[in-house]
Amino acid sequence: MPSAEHITETVNRYISLVAKGTADDIVELYADDATVEDPVGAEIHIGRQAIRGFYSTFENMERDNELTLLRVAGNEAAFGFRLTVKAAGSGMVIEPIVVMAFNEEGKVAAMKAYWSPDNVTQL
Numbered sequence: 001m002p003s004a005e006h007i008t009e010t011v012n013r014y015i016s017l018v019a020k021g022t023a024d025d026i027v028e029l030y031a032d033d034a035t036v037e038d039p040v041g042a043e044i045h046i047g048r049q050a051i052r053g054f055y056s057t058f059e060n061m062e063r064d065n066e067l068t069l070l071r072v073a074g075n076e077a078a079f080g081f082r083l084t085v086k087a088a089g090s091g092m093v094i095e096p097i098v099v100m101a102f103n104e105e106g107k108v109a110a111m112k113a114y115w116s117p118d119n120v121t122q123l
Contacts, residue, residue: 002106004072010106011077018083019065023055031107038113039096049096062086068095075102091123104118 002010010029015101017026026087027048036045038052048116062085069080076099083094096115 001075001100001104006106007072007075007077007100007102008070010102010108011072011079011100012067014100014108015065015067015081018055019063019080023052023059026055027052029108030111031103031105031109034109034111036111036113038110038111039115058085060087060097062091069097076100084123093121093123094101095119095121 014026014029017029030048030051032048033046034048034051036051037043038045038054041044045051064084066082067079068082069078071078078097078099080095080097083096085092094114094115097118098111098113100108102112
């Protein structure tokens with residue numbers, strides 16, 4: 001099982017990459033057969049290729065990200081963050097709560113993002 005320190009480092013790297021990285025950078029954090037459900041209730045992206053496609057949708061937008069809360073227990077992490085996205089003269093702030101489960105190799109095995117339109121502020 002990955003250590004709490006490893007999970008914390010991975011979450012911090014994820015936050016950094018969502019702000020400034022590429023889809024390829026982000027997908028390196030995930031296991032080959034990982035799942036992403038963002039937001040919960042939406043289509044579940046299964047495997048690195050599908051996950052890359054999901055993250056590539058905002059790759060060319062101006063992004064900023066701030067971790068606001070992090071809890072690690074066992075092989076999982078729950079965290080809140082504030083993502084600001086700007087494109088074509090408009091923008092929004094999304095404030096999800098994410099739960100990530102990690103596999104034995106320390107890769108993200110599953111990610112679920114809890115948010116709805118109520119958690120989005122238009123800029």
